[in-house]
Amino acid sequence: MKFGGTSVRTPEARMRAALRVISAVEQGYMPVVVVSAIGRKGEPYATDTLIGMLNEIDPSVKPDQRELDLLMACGEILSSVIFAHTLKALGHNSMSMRGGQAGIRTDGTYGNARILAVNPLGLFEALKRGYIPVVCGFQGVWTQGGLPGAELTTLGRGGSDTTASAVAAALGAEAVEIYTDVDGVKTADPDFVPGAPTLGKVTYDEVAELAYLGAKVVHPRAAEIAMRFDVPLWVKNTFTDHPGTEVVQREDFPGRRVTGVSHTGKLVYVQFDLGCIKAPHKLPFQAHVYEMLAKEGISLHMVDLSPGSIGFAIPREQFPGVEDLFDGLVIPISDGESSIYVLGRHDKPTVAAETQLRLLAPLGKAIDVPYVVTEGATMVSLVGHEYMQQPGVFESVLTTLHENKIPVMQVSDSDFSLSCLIPESELRKAVVTLHDRFVTQGTA
Amino acid sequence: MPTKDDDQQAATKPFRQDVSDRVVDALGTGETEFEKKRGINTVEIRPGLTRALITGLPEPIMASRIKVLEVVRTAGVSIDFLKFAQAAMSFVAADEDHKKLETALKQIDGKSELEKDCCIVSVHAVNMQDEEGLVARIISEVIASGESVDHIGDMHDRLLLVTDSKTGDRLAKKLRDQIEKAASR
Numbered sequence: 001m002k003f004g005g006t007s008v009r010t011p012e013a014r015m016r017a018a019l020r021v022i023s024a025v026e027q028g029y030m031p032v033v034v035v036s037a038i039g040r041k042g043e044p045y046a047t048d049t050l051i052g053m054l055n056e057i058d059p060s061v062k063p064d065q066r067e068l069d070l071l072m073a074c075g076e077i078l079s080s081v082i083f084a085h086t087l088k089a090l091g092h093n094s095m096s097m098r099g100g101q102a103g104i105r106t107d108g109t110y111g112n113a114r115i116l117a118v119n120p121l122g123l124f125e126a127l128k129r130g131y132i133p134v135v136c137g138f139q140g141v142w143t144q145g146g147l148p149g150a151e152l153t154t155l156g157r158g159g160s161d162t163t164a165s166a167v168a169a170a171l172g173a174e175a176v177e178i179y180t181d182v183d184g185v186k187t188a189d190p191d192f193v194p195g196a197p198t199l200g201k202v203t204y205d206e207v208a209e210l211a212y213l214g215a216k217v218v219h220p221r222a223a224e225i226a227m228r229f230d231v232p233l234w235v236k237n238t239f240t241d242h243p244g245t246e247v248v249q250r251e252d253f254p255g256r257r258v259t260g261v262s263h264t265g266k267l268v269y270v271q272f273d274l275g276c277i278k279a280p281h282k283l284p285f286q287a288h289v290y291e292m293l294a295k296e297g298i299s300l301h302m303v304d305l306s307p308g309s310i311g312f313a314i315p316r317e318q319f320p321g322v323e324d325l326f327d328g329l330v331i332p333i334s335d336g337e338s339s340i341y342v343l344g345r346h347d348k349p350t351v352a353a354e355t356q357l358r359l360l361a362p363l364g365k366a367i368d369v370p371y372v373v374t375e376g377a378t379m380v381s382l383v384g385h386e387y388m389q390q391p392g393v394f395e396s397v398l399t400t401l402h403e404n405k406i407p408v409m410q411v412s413d414s415d416f417s418l419s420c421l422i423p424e425s426e427l428r429k430a431v432v433t434l435h436d437r438f439v440t441q442g443t444a
Numbered sequence: 445m446p447t448k449d450d451d452q453q454a455a456t457k458p459f460r461q462d463v464s465d466r467v468v469d470a471l472g473t474g475e476t477e478f479e480k481k482r483g484i485n486t487v488e489i490r491p492g493l494t495r496a497l498i499t500g501l502p503e504p505i506m507a508s509r510i511k512v513l514e515v516v517r518t519a520g521v522s523i524d525f526l527k528f529a530q531a532a533m534s535f536v537a538a539d540e541d542h543k544k545l546e547t548a549l550k551q552i553d554g555k556s557e558l559e560k561d562c563c564i565v566s567v568h569a570v571n572m573q574d575e576e577g578l579v580a581r582i583i584s585e586v587i588a589s590g591e592s593v594d595h596i597g598d599m600h601d602r603l604l605l606v607t608d609s610k611t612g613d614r615l616a617k618k619l620r621d622q623i624e625k626a627a628s629r
Contacts, residue, residue, distance in 0.1 A: 112574070112575075114479045114481070114482060115478040116478070117478065118478060156574060157574045158574070162479075166478045166479075169478065170478075208600045208601070209599060209600050211600070212572075212573055212599065212600035220571055220600045220601070221479065221570075221571050221574075224479075224480075224570060224571070224601075225478055225479065228478075229478075283587055283590065283592075286587050287584050287587040287588045290580045290581075290583045290584035290587060291580075291581075291584040291588075293577065293580035293584075294577040294578075294580035294583075294584055295577065297576035297577040298576065298577055299573055299576050299577070299579065300579040300580050300583075301598070303579065303596045303598070304527055304529075304596070305583065305587075305593055305594075305595070305596050306527070306534075306594065306595075307592070308529065309529060389522055390522060391516070391517045391519075391520050391522045391523075392513070392517035393522075394513050394526050394535075395510060395514050395516070395517045398509065398510050398513065399510055402506055402507070402510060407506070408506065408528075409528075410527070410528055411526050411527070411528065412527075412597055412598070413525065413526060413597055414597050414598060414599040414602075414604060415599065416599065417599070
């Protein structure tokens with residue numbers, strides 16, 4: 001049973017969560033609990049608040065990731081001790097366990113460690129002694145060969161969900177239950193579609209794709225582990241008695257035509273017209289641009305790679321870094337004929353780009369490569385199984401958006417989804433419209 | 445730490461599963477690998493596709509694109525990898541629909557080109573979006589391989605690249621070689 005931040009943020013919430021655990025015990029189960037850090041952004045013990053304490057010392061000094069891992073793990077440690085004590089106060093033996101004590105061994109990638117193995121011996125011992133183990137989510141240990149002790153590592157995004165799935169798989173648990181503040185997996189964000197129904201069943205693939213495309217459901221890493229080890233996974237609400245959503249293997253569920261509508265956060269769309277790049281230089285130019293984006297750790301969506309242009313959407317918070325990177329960037333290419341390409345924003349010429357062009361002008365080989373930036377973009381997606389393979393899906397989606405005067409800048413699709421890049425200002429309308437057309441009315 | 449009394453107390457509790465068996469099992473089998481390795485895991489090829497490029501579409505462009513899609517749908521052809529460009533669009537369909545597509549696209553206000561025998565190269569990489577820069581790294585490796593790719597799509601666990609079959613085979617081989625190289629490091 002995994003309880004997220006909202007389920008452990010207040011004493012009342014923790015009491016509700018603890019009573020769920022006790023109810024499981026009373027039904028004859030031996031629950032193992034996994035908890036996230038207490039509270040969300042801005043609250044006293046939330047992960048962001050802890051990191052903020054380091055930034056307060058000197059924001060210009062970047063903390064080491066190893067130190068950050070130790071700090072970030074405190075939120076879950078605190079949460080697990082408080083939760084275990086809540087259970088004890090309710091008359092049940094309980095013990096908090098750090099990730100390492102629960103047997104979670106990872107690689108040495110601080111901040112985004114991969115779970116290599118889980119040895120559940122400690123958990124079994126605790127269960128055997130009648131204790132309810134409360135495991136800190138989001139953390140494990142890296143054992144370096146020959147060195148005493150073990151290094152604490154954190155698991156990155158979705159770390160607590162991943163902890164729950166891995167622990168459940170290692171224990172051979174009957175199920176893993178992810179408790180949150182919604183009734184289960186919804187067909188759309190309830191903030192946009194308040195009446196969005198809760199799905200009774202979804203497949204691991206669907207839930208992973210929904211999460212990938214922005215829905216706040218189970219993290220794909222957790223779904224992947226549960227799928228590989230065939231552990232039934234449930235998403236439930238700590239605060240209601242709704243039965244929740246069961247996540248199952250694809251062969252165990254015939255599926256539905258459309259699973260739901262999801263949306264990502266704020267994006268910026270960047271396009272390069274390669275018309276000014278000499279033909280033999282096009283590939284090296286593109287390779288250079290993507291190599292730089294990779295080095296900077298930029299996440300890409302809606303990648304358009306064609307002989308005449310490059311286009312990609314990036315999260316808005318990463319855009320300032322990309323803009324700094326591209327502003328006046330000089331890419332010299334000498335494949336046969338040599339040229340020097342200078343990047344600059346099309347709608348906002350900058351001193352850096354103009355200076356580079358002026359300095360390189362005497363060489364006679366400098367070519368200005370303007371790129372077009374569309375800020376205020378976002379992505380809305382329709383997720384489903386076989387419906388995505390039907391003739392006319394693109395037409396239906398684009399017609400629906402077009403009739404509602406929602407401009408579509410680019411589209412992208414996969415086996416399970418169809419996504420449209422739209423202005424952020426139209427997001428709510430797009431989600432409501434697509435949900436109404438394809439989920440509420442059906443797809444016929 | 446638990447005490448002896450706790451042990452006795454626990455022994456009286458109802459157990460849904462036999463814990464002691466599980467402990468033996470855990471000791472006997474050792475540890476299990478849980479998460480797949482980061483980065484590219486496998487490369488697969490899905491052949492048998494026709495690529496369509498439509499150019500010279502008149503304004504208003506979105507209405508023209510929808511008209512093309514309507515024609516394609518009426519012909520009963522399912523498409524993937526729709527991409528927009530200035531006054532243009534492109535997509536792929538199954539090779540078996542090539543004839544139907546050819547006939548249908550004669551009705552549109554624009555020029556169409558069809559290329560048979562294309563494929564999708566699926567590059568599998570777990571947890572792709574959370575691995576910052578991974579998508580860009582795969583694309584830069586694809587471009588650096590010198591093989592041309594016409595379209596790119598993505599899912600939670602894979603990048604999908606559309607290209608002609610010969611290029612697809614070469615590209616898949618190069619990417620698989622890279623996986624082997626990375627594994628031997």
